[in-house]
Amino acid sequence: MSNKTIAFIGTGNMSYAIIGGMIKNGFAPQSIIATNRNQDKLAKVAADFQVQTTSDNNQALRDADVIVLSVKPQMMAELCQSFIDSGVDFSDKLFISVAAGITVARLRAMLAQKVKMVRCMPNTPCLLGRGVCGLYGEDISCEEREYVTKVFSATGIATWVEQESQINDVIAVTGSSPAYFFLFMEAIEEKAKALGFSDEQARQLVQQTALGAAEMAVSQPDISIAQLRANVTSKGGTTHAAVEHLKSQHLHSTVAGAMDACIARAEEMEQEI
Numbered sequence: 001m002s003n004k005t006i007a008f009i010g011t012g013n014m015s016y017a018i019i020g021g022m023i024k025n026g027f028a029p030q031s032i033i034a035t036n037r038n039q040d041k042l043a044k045v046a047a048d049f050q051v052q053t054t055s056d057n058n059q060a061l062r063d064a065d066v067i068v069l070s071v072k073p074q075m076m077a078e079l080c081q082s083f084i085d086s087g088v089d090f091s092d093k094l095f096i097s098v099a100a101g102i103t104v105a106r107l108r109a110m111l112a113q114k115v116k117m118v119r120c121m122p123n124t125p126c127l128l129g130r131g132v133c134g135l136y137g138e139d140i141s142c143e144e145r146e147y148v149t150k151v152f153s154a155t156g157i158a159t160w161v162e163q164e165s166q167i168n169d170v171i172a173v174t175g176s177s178p179a180y181f182f183l184f185m186e187a188i189e190e191k192a193k194a195l196g197f198s199d200e201q202a203r204q205l206v207q208q209t210a211l212g213a214a215e216m217a218v219s220q221p222d223i224s225i226a227q228l229r230a231n232v233t234s235k236g237g238t239t240h241a242a243v244e245h246l247k248s249q250h251l252h253s254t255v256a257g258a259m260d261a262c263i264a265r266a267e268e269m270e271q272e273i
């Protein structure tokens with residue numbers, strides 16, 4: 001299975017990141033096909049990673065053993081219908097969907113076949129090999145599970161969940177959460193500029209601090225994140241004042257509410273799409 005060809009159908013932000021992680025971690029470019037309707041996007045992925053590219057999804061469907069469905073959820077039904085219309089026999093292919101809010105049952109209905117199916121919930125740091133992917137599979141062999149684990153381990157941490165509903169929890173915890181961190185960084189950057197730092201300084205200061213904080217957590221797994229925060233917080237000092245303000249504004253419940261909203265939206269999409 002590890003010699004298989006894998007095709008990414010709709011290579012936008014997310015698939016570009018997964019392909020980048022795979023290439024960085026030793027997957028052969030010739031074993032990867034990227035498709036897109038947009039020629040500029042195909043040219044970029046070809047130039048950056050030397051993978052095969054085509055705007056012909058049906059050709060990719062025919063040539064690959066593993067098909068990664070990575071268009072926006074709203075485009076999925078149309079894409080699946082085009083596969084059916086192509087006449088290509090895809091009954092024995094392994095499908096992987098990275099789409100939020102579309103269940104295995106719905107994907108199989110769209111493809112009009114009970115295909116082997118994995119749902120994967122990745123995040124964009126896959127590009128750097130620092131991603132997290134939640135995985136859930138139905139009717140896949142041990143060998144296929146191993147292959148999928150190998151692909152997504154190349155992009156960071158890959159973890160299987162037992163229940164499909166847990167994929168929505170993964171979206172809230174890791175799929176969408178890079179955006180929460182970026183939003184926090186944006187807020188600090190904006191205030192740094194208001195305090196008079198240049199755009200370049202503000203960007204450098206915020207990104208280096210975010211990186212440093214993340215590396216502190218990663219390099220000291222025995223120290224809780226709460227303790228790392230406490231270590232910055234001198235009694236009666238400046239950080240204490242800042243943290244108390246954030247707490248008074250209900251930061252924890254705001255974040256929990258955001259994650260609940262994320263899950264609720266995924267559940268809503270499951271009904272809509």
Ligand SMILES: NC(=O)C1=CN([C@@H]2O[C@H](COP(=O)(O)OP(=O)(O)OC[C@H]3O[C@@H](n4cnc5c(N)ncnc54)[C@H](O)[C@@H]3O)[C@@H](O)[C@H]2O)C=CC1
Pocket residue numbers: 009010011012013014015035036037038041057070071072073075079098099100121122123124175176
């Ligand atoms: N961006 C993210 O952080 C994450 C995205 N996802 C999922 O990944 C999927 C893709 O999201 P993004 O990459 O952000 O979107 P995107 O819009 O960047 O990429 C989708 C690409 O598909 C292309 N496309 C659309 N229809 C096509 C067709 N019929 N044939 C060939 N190409 C076609 C578009 O030109 C576009 O470049 C979504 O289903 C989303 O739920 C999952 C986890 C994280």
Ligand SMILES: O=C(O)[C@@H]1CCC=N1
Pocket residue numbers: 100171175176
């Ligand atoms: O916003 C979205 O719907 C996708 C899924 C997780 C991250 N981006």
